[in-house]
Amino acid sequence: NAGVTQTPKFQVLKTGQSMTLQCAQDMNHEYMSWYRQDPGMGLRLIHYSVGAGITDQGEVPNGYNVSRSTTEDFPLRLLSAAPSQTSVYFCASSEPGAERGTQYFGPGTRLTVL
Amino acid sequence: AQSVTQLDSQVPVFEEAPVELRCNYSSSVSVYLFWYVQYPNQGLQLLLKYLSGSTLVKGINGFEAEFNKSQTSFHLRKPSVHISDTAEYFCAVSRAQGAQKLVFGQGTRLTINP
Numbered sequence: 001n002a003g004v005t006q007t008p009k010f011q012v013l014k015t016g017q018s019m020t021l022q023c024a025q026d027m028n029h030e031y032m033s034w035y036r037q038d039p040g041m042g043l044r045l046i047h048y049s050v051g052a053g054i055t056d057q058g059e060v061p062n063g064y065n066v067s068r069s070t071t072e073d074f075p076l077r078l079l080s081a082a083p084s085q086t087s088v089y090f091c092a093s094s095e096p097g098a099e100r101g102t103q104y105f106g107p108g109t110r111l112t113v114l
Numbered sequence: 115a116q117s118v119t120q121l122d123s124q125v126p127v128f129e130e131a132p133v134e135l136r137c138n139y140s141s142s143v144s145v146y147l148f149w150y151v152q153y154p155n156q157g158l159q160l161l162l163k164y165l166s167g168s169t170l171v172k173g174i175n176g177f178e179a180e181f182n183k184s185q186t187s188f189h190l191r192k193p194s195v196h197i198s199d200t201a202e203y204f205c206a207v208s209r210a211q212g213a214q215k216l217v218f219g220q221g222t223r224l225t226i227n228p
Contacts, residue, residue: 004157031214040123040221042118042218042220042221043158043204045217048214058215059217090157090158092158092216094214102148102163103158104160105150105157105158106157107156107157108156
């Protein structure tokens with residue numbers, strides 16, 4: 001199992017550009033989520049999904065869109081990048097049932113918006 | 115809503131000394147509690163978790179944590195640290211029922227000095 005994979009690892013954007021951060025998992029997890037990590041603020045939830053076709057907003061959703069057409073993939077879209085979106089982005093997935101809450105994280109995408 | 119406070123942003127410790135990283139949470143409902151570790155330039159890895167049962171939880175790499183419901187705390191401890199324990203540690207909470215959204219603390223940077 002590859003676990004949770006994210007691409008790209010690094011990205012530099014100009015203000016106003018759009019892009020999609022890719023996230024995939026091969027563990028057949030129903031729950032997937034996106035977090036951003038900023039110094040001194042821990043990780044904050046952007047969007048999450050409890051299954052294919054179902055998404056919902058987290059703590060900091062503004063400026064980001066998500067969709068979940070398959071169990072495996074959960075892309076995060078930045079529609080018009082802003083310098084405030086400079087951050088490290090982590091995708092995570094987790095199992096249902098007794099192991100719920102054990103989230104498996106990808107390696108992250110470091111995004112810089114100029 | 116849940117919230118997590120990690121009381122120390124940085125903790126310097128000498129090698130082979132004991133360490134305690136403090137975490138307090140706030141919630142009006144039953145919660146699950148987690149400690150994650152992030153090594154430099156990597157994603158997050160689960161150290162340990164409390165779902166129910168014994169309040170003393172043992173995790174990987176010799177770490178343990180104790181759930182104290184009356185003090186709403188979940189402090190992380192290790193009796194003897196190694197250089198390889200240098201990392202950032204995150205405490206997190208999720209509701210025991212419903213969506214598996216994690217709320218993270220701000221993180222504690224543990225630095226082990228020789």
